[in-house]
Amino acid sequence: MNKQMTTVEAVAQLRDGMTIGFGGWGPRRKPMAIVREILRSDVKDLTVVAYGGPEVGMLCAAGKVKKLIFGFATLDAIPLEPWFRKVRQAGEIEVMELDEGMFQWGLRAAGMRLPFLPTRCGLATDVTTHNDLHTIKSPYDDGEELLAMPALNLDMAFVHVNKADKLGNTLITGSDPYFDHLVARAAERCIVSAEEVVDKLELDAATARFSTFERYLVQGVIHAPKGAHPTMCAPDYGWDLSHMKRYAASAKEEGGWQVYLDEYVNSGEDAYQAANGGVDAMGKLPLPTF
Amino acid sequence: MTTNCEFTLTELMIVAASEAFRGDGEILASGLGIIPRLGASLAKMTHTPELLMTDSESLLVEEPIPVGPRGDYVPKYSGYMSFERVFECVWGGKRHAMIGPTQIDRFGQTNLSVVGDYDKPKVAMLGVRGLPGNSINHINSLFVPNHNTRAFVAGEVDMVSGVGYNPARWTEDMRQDLMEIRHIVTNLCVMDFGGPDHAIRVRSLHPGVTFEEVQENTGFELLKAPDMGETAHPTAEQLAIIAQLDPHNLRARQLKDNPPGIRAASTEQ
Numbered sequence: 001m002n003k004q005m006t007t008v009e010a011v012a013q014l015r016d017g018m019t020i021g022f023g024g025w026g027p028r029r030k031p032m033a034i035v036r037e038i039l040r041s042d043v044k045d046l047t048v049v050a051y052g053g054p055e056v057g058m059l060c061a062a063g064k065v066k067k068l069i070f071g072f073a074t075l076d077a078i079p080l081e082p083w084f085r086k087v088r089q090a091g092e093i094e095v096m097e098l099d100e101g102m103f104q105w106g107l108r109a110a111g112m113r114l115p116f117l118p119t120r121c122g123l124a125t126d127v128t129t130h131n132d133l134h135t136i137k138s139p140y141d142d143g144e145e146l147l148a149m150p151a152l153n154l155d156m157a158f159v160h161v162n163k164a165d166k167l168g169n170t171l172i173t174g175s176d177p178y179f180d181h182l183v184a185r186a187a188e189r190c191i192v193s194a195e196e197v198v199d200k201l202e203l204d205a206a207t208a209r210f211s212t213f214e215r216y217l218v219q220g221v222i223h224a225p226k227g228a229h230p231t232m233c234a235p236d237y238g239w240d241l242s243h244m245k246r247y248a249a250s251a252k253e254e255g256g257w258q259v260y261l262d263e264y265v266n267s268g269e270d271a272y273q274a275a276n277g278g279v280d281a282m283g284k285l286p287l288p289t290f
Numbered sequence: 291m292t293t294n295c296e297f298t299l300t301e302l303m304i305v306a307a308s309e310a311f312r313g314d315g316e317i318l319a320s321g322l323g324i325i326p327r328l329g330a331s332l333a334k335m336t337h338t339p340e341l342l343m344t345d346s347e348s349l350l351v352e353e354p355i356p357v358g359p360r361g362d363y364v365p366k367y368s369g370y371m372s373f374e375r376v377f378e379c380v381w382g383g384k385r386h387a388m389i390g391p392t393q394i395d396r397f398g399q400t401n402l403s404v405v406g407d408y409d410k411p412k413v414a415m416l417g418v419r420g421l422p423g424n425s426i427n428h429i430n431s432l433f434v435p436n437h438n439t440r441a442f443v444a445g446e447v448d449m450v451s452g453v454g455y456n457p458a459r460w461t462e463d464m465r466q467d468l469m470e471i472r473h474i475v476t477n478l479c480v481m482d483f484g485g486p487d488h489a490i491r492v493r494s495l496h497p498g499v500t501f502e503e504v505q506e507n508t509g510f511e512l513l514k515a516p517d518m519g520e521t522a523h524p525t526a527e528q529l530a531i532i533a534q535l536d537p538h539n540l541r542a543r544q545l546k547d548n549p550p551g552i553r554a555a556s557t558e559q
Contacts, residue, residue, distance in 0.1 A: 025373065052417075072417035080415060091410035097403060099422035101377050120468070121381075121423030124459040125399075126450040130408055137463060145463035176348040176372045289359055290346035 002166045003221045007037035007269070010191045010220050014038070014156065017066070019047040021107075021152070021187055023159030023180035024231065026053045027075045027239050029172075031160040031193045033227035036265050036272065038064065049152055051103065051179065053231055054247060057083035061250075061257045065093050069152060071100040075244050077288070082251035096131050098122070098149075104179055106152035111185030116148040123147050157187035160228045162210075162236060164194035165201040168218030171210040174234030181213040191220035193227045195236055226273060226282040238287040243276060297524045297551040299477060300325060300541045302496060304532055305524045306480050308332040310431040310473040311341060311386055317428075318342045318376070318385040324357055324540050326388035326433045329475075331535050332528060348372045358538040380420070383468055386429040388475075391421070393440075393447040394432055396490060396510035398471040398483055399454035400425065401447035408449060418451040425452035429470045435545060437476035437507050444509035455488035477545060478504050480521055485513040494521040498553030523551065 011034065014020070024030040035055045045066040050056055052073035059065050061083040073081035087093055098106070101121040109117045118136060122128055128135075128147065138144040159180045163171040170192055172180065184190040226233075230243040250256035264275050273279050307329020311319050314333075319341040321330035327346070331354030334341040345355050350369035371379075379385050391400035392415055402421055406412030424430060430452065434441050446456070453459065453469060460466050474481040474490070478499045485491045491513040492504055497520055505512050524532070532541070542548045 070417055072419045074416055085414045088404075088414035089411055097417055099418055100420040101380065101423035104377060119381075119423075120426050120465060123422075123426060123464055124450075124453040124456075124466075125418070125422045125425075126403075126408075127418060127422050129450075143463055144465055145461055178373060 003168045003219060004166045004197065005191070005220045005222060007034050007193070007222055007224065010034060010158075010222060011037045011041050011043065013189070013191075014041070014043045014046075016043060017045045017047075018043075018155040019049060019153070021049040021154040021157040021183045022055050023157070023178065023183045024053060024228070025051045025176075025178040026072070027077070027231040027244065028053065029160050029174065029178065029180075029228050029233050030055050030231040031158040031224075031227065032229060032231060033160075033193055033224035033269055034158045034191070034222065035059065036269065039261065039265050049154060051100065052081065052084065054081070054244065057081045057247075060084055060087040060093060067094040067096065069096040069098065069103075071098050071103045075248070077239065077241050078244055078248050082248040083257070086251050097127065098131070099127060102127070102147070102149045103152070104182060105149040107179065107182035107186040109149065109151035110153045111182060114151060116150045118146040119149050120146060122149070152186055154183070154187035155189070157183045157190040158193070159184060159190060160193045160224070160233065162194065162233065163196045163198070163201070164192055164221050165198050166221055167200065168192070168215035168221055169201045169211060170194065170213065170215075170218065171201070171207070172212050173210050176234075177212045184213045184217040187217075189219045190217050191222065192218055193222040193224035195225055195227065195233060197221055197223040224269070226279050229276060229282050232285075232287065234287055237283050238285040240276065240282070240285050297529060298542070299496065299549045299551050300544050301524050301529060301532055302521060302551040303475055303477065304328045304332060304541065305528055306473075306475045306494075306521055307388060307431070307433065308336065309480075309522070310388060310475065312337050314338055314341060314386050314429070316340045316342065318344070318371070318379050320344075320385060320387040322387065322389045323433060324536075324544050325435070326390070326431075327357060328532060328535055328541065329388065330354075332531055335531050335535075336528065344371045354535060356535050356537050358536070358540050361537075377423075380423055380427050383428045385424070386431065386472070387424055388431040388433050389421070389424075390433045390435065391452065393443050394434065394474070395443055395445065395447045395454065397446070397454035397456035398432075398488070398490070399447050399450045399456055399459075400432065400452035401449050402451045403449040405448050418449075421452035425454075425471075426469050428468075429472050431472045432474040434474065434476040437478040437504065439507060439509040442508040442510065455483065478507065481512070482515070484515060489513055491515040492518055494519055496521045497523070497551060
């Protein structure tokens with residue numbers, strides 16, 4: 001029952017060509033320590049499924065993305081995700097661009113083991129022009145034409161949470177849990193990284209409500225303090241705008257990605273933390289005001 | 291309307307944005323960006339108090355939260371509205387969002403995805419985000435800070451992200467009746483879709499702006515609303531509320547050079 005593992009062990013489970021989903025939303029609670037480990041690995045030809053933030057841009061920059069299934073890619077404080085934009089404009093990745101709600105419907109269908117879920121979202125737009133999507137007619141008297149959003153089945157899901165135990169129980173204590181529960185349910189396997197890992201959660205009833213999905217969905221637990229950096233992990237710490245600016249600048253520099261990798265990624269997570277002022281400073285990054 | 295107050299073009303646009311929400315009742319008002327958000331907040335604090343609003347994250351508030359750093363201001367929450375619940379609200383049609391797309395066409399179709407060829411775009415933007423689902427399910431209004439032919443394009447937008455009133459895009463078995471595009475607020479005028487077959491009309495011109503100037507800066511033909519007049523000037527009360535909602539004067543940075551609400555005569559053609 002001890003599911004604890006390292007990022008190296010987690011990434012060793014990936015195979016070329018897999019479909020991988022990421023929890024979080026834009027620059028919010030992304031499993032970045034795992035993403036950095038993927039960047040250090042040889043895995044390639046991934047289909048990445050995400051409400052995209054810097055994990056999308058970084059994996060694109062590293063040439064690991066064959067296809068991106070997404071509703072958006074943004075760093076919020078820097079609206080246009082720099083590396084996504086660069087790679088997308090160069091026509092280097094396949095895309096399945098979806099409405100945010102369709103995306104959610106695809107995850108739900110996968111979690112419910114359904115081939116599709118009907119929705120109006122996406123009808124009468126170019127989302128249906130550019131994707132292999134089909135409509136169905138309601139079998140009831142209304143006869144309405146609806147879009148059949150196909151299941152987004154994931155081989156692997158990576159999610160970052162505030163707290164976990166070694167059994168795979170998780171707590172998301174930020175005000176919004178986003179759609180991590182749906183990402184976990186849509187996946188064959190789900191590995192979580194957590195700010196804090198304990199042997200066994202023993203909670204009061206109010207705190208237990210911060211659990212948003214069950215441990216039978218979780219096959220691995222990684223202790224990754226500040227593992228969402230440079231994205232925010234409410235209520236623990238905010239996003240690191242200066243780091244995101246540095247990352248964004250790398251898309252404008254000749255050889256910028258290699259410089260970014262050398263400066264932050266290639267030497268491991270301890271070196272990453274040191275390069276960002278250490279865990280104490282990272283933990284004090286203020287939460288953004290919206 | 292007469293007023294002795296001095297006001298900026300941004301403040302005039304905030305008031306115009308607030309008018310889009312008038313009479314909406316108990317639905318979620320979402321203004322994306324500083325001017326739309328201040329517009330929705332002003333609507334709730336003046337003519338349409340029934341509106342629901344959030345803290346732009348996951349909590350509901352009955353008193354709109356001022357924009358920017360909060361200082362000593364402590365929000366008073368009235369409920370929970372996570373992203374997941376916002377989607378449920380969207381699909382139930384209980385929302386009016388004001389958004390700023392990159393391109394708009396004569397059908398009200400919007401684009402937030404790419405400019406140019408889809409497979410190798412000249413400019414990749416955010417992605418379609420929630421536009422397809424929002425536009426087909428609930429009321430939307432549009433906000434354009436720089437009214438020109440790059441924003442209001444000839445033909446169709448490059449990638450239709452949000453639906454509009456283009457008959458070629460709909461089949462008779464699709465529910466088109468659930469959508470509505472209410473107002474378009476720009477730095478030149480306010481428009482709506484009240485013409486024949488939802489054609490776009492100019493409802494009001496901002497002080498000193500001519501219909502011809504609006505037409506020149508629009509990639510498709512516009513109609514004049516029968517009662518087309520001048521956009522209402524902010525009242526002293528509205529300006530006071532706007533100042534309270536924007537204590538750091540972020541509104542002054544929303545338009546280039548923060549122009550006055552009433553143009554200097556020399557800029558007239």
